Amino acid sequence: xxxxxxxxxxxxxxTGQRVTLRCSPRSGDLSVYxxxxxxxxxxxxxxxxxxxxxxxxxxxxxxFSAQQFPDLHSELNLSSxxxxxxxxxFCASSTYNTGELFFGEGSRLTxx
Amino acid sequence: xxxxxxxxPTLSVQEGDNSIINCAYSNSASDYFIWYKQESGKGPQFIxxxxxxxxxxxxxxVTVLLNKTVKHLSLQIAATQPGDSAVYFCAEVxxxxxxxxxxxxxxxxxxIQP
Numbered sequence: 001x002x003x004x005x006x007x008x009x010x011x012x013x014x015t016g017q018r019v020t021l022r023c024s025p026r027s028g029d030l031s032v033y034x035x036x037x038x039x040x041x042x043x044x045x046x047x048x049x050x051x052x053x054x055x056x057x058x059x060x061x062x063x064f065s066a067q068q069f070p071d072l073h074s075e076l077n078l079s080s081x082x083x084x085x086x087x088x089x090f091c092a093s094s095t096y097n098t099g100e101l102f103f104g105e106g107s108r109l110t111x112x
Numbered sequence: 113x114x115x116x117x118x119x120x121p122t123l124s125v126q127e128g129d130n131s132i133i134n135c136a137y138s139n140s141a142s143d144y145f146i147w148y149k150q151e152s153g154k155g156p157q158f159i160x161x162x163x164x165x166x167x168x169x170x171x172x173x174v175t176v177l178l179n180k181t182v183k184h185l186s187l188q189i190a191a192t193q194p195g196d197s198a199v200y201f202c203a204e205v206x207x208x209x210x211x212x213x214x215x216x217x218x219x220x221x222x223x224i225q226p
Contacts, residue, residue, distance in 0.1 A: 043156070099146045
């Protein structure tokens with residue numbers, strides 16, 4: 001158990017809809033990262049927050065947004081969903097800004 | 113294309129044998145390299161890392177070798193066990209060492225034959 005909690009574990013929705021994925025980082029970790037994992041693209045970095053502030057942005061679409069709240073939990077909002085958004089979405093947290101990340105078990109999104 | 117990639121998508125080994133998973137990288141300025149293990153239905157798990165000023169680092173049953181001359185990274189798992197079945201990702205860290213500069217390869221699926 002990494003200590004990172006993600007909900008929901010599975011989500012099925014239709015094209016055009018909007019969903020919110022939630023992440024609680026490990027106790028004490030200030031950094032939260034979001035990754036997308038699909039079969040053809042592997043693990044793609046989306047965005048990082050540190051203590052409530054956006055720190056770095058990767059290949060995140062404009063239809064996607066995220067935030068980190070004062071209690072350090074984070075949400076990833078995906079809107080105007082397309083079939084190609086179907087993927088596993090991982091949240092990770094870290095104590096320091098190094099490559100040692102602690103990943104949650106992911107949220108599997110299926111867009112029909 | 114990706115700057116980090118893996119030579120083989122699938123590696124099948126006999127239980128008890130040693131496993132060697134290879135990875136090529138292209139950014140000679142990367143600060144360090146990391147191996148992650150992802151078991152089915154779980155998120156990636158940190159295994160071991162190595163700084164760019166090292167060529168070898170050992171952990172518990174795992175050894176990572178870094179050859180900067182040919183930009184090659186390998187993960188050796190000794191006495192492979194069924195619990196080692198997973199997808200293994202190499203990742204390089206650059207852009208000052210922050211995790212926002214973490215680039216994952218596509219992964220190698222390690223299959224353990226009984």
